[in-house]
Amino acid sequence: MKYLIYSVVTIFLVGITAGGFQHFSILHAVPQLVLLLVILVAAERKNLDYLFVAIVGGVLLDFTTSIAFGSYTLSFLVIGMLAKFLFEDMLLARSPLKHIPWVVTSAIFVQHLWIWLYNGTLIRFHSSYIPLRLSEAMLIAIGAIIYTLLLLFPAYWIIEKLNDYIEHLDNRKKY
Amino acid sequence: MKFIYSRAFLIFVVVLVLTIVFLFLQNKGYVDRIRTAIMQAPRPIAQATQVVAVPVKSFFGALFGIRGILSENTQLKDQLYRMQEDLVLLDQYARENELLKQELGFKNKSANLLESCTVLALDPEGLTDAMVLNCGEEVGIRPGQAVISQNHLVGKIVYSGNKTSTAMLLTNPQVDIDARVSKTGEVGLITGSFNSGIIIDRLSQTAPLEREDVIVTAGINSLVPRNIIIGQVGEILSTPTDLFKKAAIVSPIEFNSLQYVFVVK
Structure with missing residues (x-):
């Protein structure tokens, strides 16, 4: 049941980004809602749920953005694992909300850098067709950071509620 | 070192291998059906959101650009008068052109x-x-x-x-x-x-x-x-x-x- 909820939420986020936020872009960028979901699930949940969200969201975005397959899936997985490591094994576990803004900022930069590098490499092997410029990728990253941080706290609140609901489902399953 | 024996790392490696396989199949053109099917998933939500987003954007766009719209309206009116004059000339040229083409035996381009x-x-x-x-x-x-x-x-x-x-x-x-x-x-x-x-x-x-x-x-x-x-x-x-x-x-x-x-x- 929880995987169905995660899938629906991820599809919904990709849908509203494509249909809604695209019309209100900041510096040509839209908020990175799926990335935010991956980081928040990694920070809030004690299991590997973030990997599921990273794979579903990554595959959806890889297909819809026309860039090389793996650009989003692999970056979400790596960012999710790093976020998990930071929030669980390092000091950040004490107050995750305080650290989420800079984690999100770094994650968006890393992700855009990765997409540029990955696509640039795959173009040489004829597996990607749309070249990206580093300067544009970085400018879009700045726009995406501003937009994502603006939506961070409402998103955090929604993920908290989602988390409570999934925990409630998990507990009901146990007993 | 402990990390490489974790489940998360195993999943990552599996996804990495699948990505390489997928890229290979994509080059061969075998994955179009899967791609089309998966891309249908967010489309209803995207279209429903667009129904709301486009009018909202147009409304605020018009509100902020009302002065521009007024001056644009005046310019467009002037342009329309000029174009009506041009149209008369163009009709004349079109008729002449048609006649000349027929004379020269040009085929109508499909x-x-x-x-x-x-x-x-x-x-x-x-x-x-x-x-x-x-x-x-x-x-x-x-x-x-x-x-x-x-x-x-x-x-x-x-x-x-x-x-x-x-x-x-x-x-x-x-x-x-x-x-x-x-x-x-x-x-x-x-x-x-x-x-x-x-x-x-x-x-x-x-x-x-x-x-x-x-x-x-x-x-x-x-x-x-x-x-x-x-x-x-x-x-x-x-x-x-x-x-x-x-x-x-x-x-x-x-x-x-x-x-x-x-x-x-």
Whole structure:
């Protein structure tokens, strides 16, 4: 049941980004809602749920953005694992909300850098067709950071509620 | 070291291997069906959101630009009067042209062969300025062909699979299409500009260029036919000291709301 909820939420986020936020872009960028979901699930949940969200969201975005397959899936997985490591094994576990803004900022930069590098490499092997410029990728990253941080706290609140609901489902399953 | 024995790392390695396999299959054109099916998932939500977002954007856009709209209205009225005068002349020229063609025995040129395609996805992250179409090699789509909407050029095909294809929009800085100024015949190069839409570049510095001049395709590349409208000249971006003349192009097409397009075969 929880995987169905995660899938629906991820599809919904990709849908509203494509249909809604695209019309209100900041510096040509839209908020990175799926990335935010991956980081928040990694920070809030004690299991590997973030990997599921990273794979579903990554595959959806890889297909819809026309860039090389793996650009989003692999970056979400790596960012999710790093976020998990930071929030669980390092000091950040004490107050995750305080650290989420800079984690999100770094994650968006890393992700855009990765997409540029990955696509640039795959173009040489004829597996990607749309070249990206580093300067544009970085400018879009700045726009995406501003937009994502603006939506961070409402998103955090929604993920908290989602988390409570999934925990409630998990507990009901146990007993 | 403990990390490489974890479940998370195992999942990552499996996904990495699957990605490599997928990229290989994609090159061979075996994954179009899966891709099309998966891309359908967020479409209803995207379309429903668009129904709300587009009017909201138009409303606030109109509200902020009301002064501009009033002056634009006056300009358009003037332009309409001038165009009505031009129309009379054009009718006359058209009749003359038709007669001359018949005299010379020219065959009427057949219209371009068009393939209608549905836009499956427009890059939701704004990174690529590209769109995925539901038609591919099976119906004769191939890289380099022009994509039009409402009789205006909107992009060109960069990849075609069996059932889907990817088109780069004119707003993408990597796009380059030969174009000419309809009035003077001066040839330039159309390219996208990050955050500025479309620009025409490489025009001779001595070429006359005015605002509202219509820009059409030049037809030098055989896959993009001549005379497809691209837009009108907006602001002149170059200075007299620049090597080439450069201008912004205004297109009436809403590139992020495209739903159906035609590919010129």
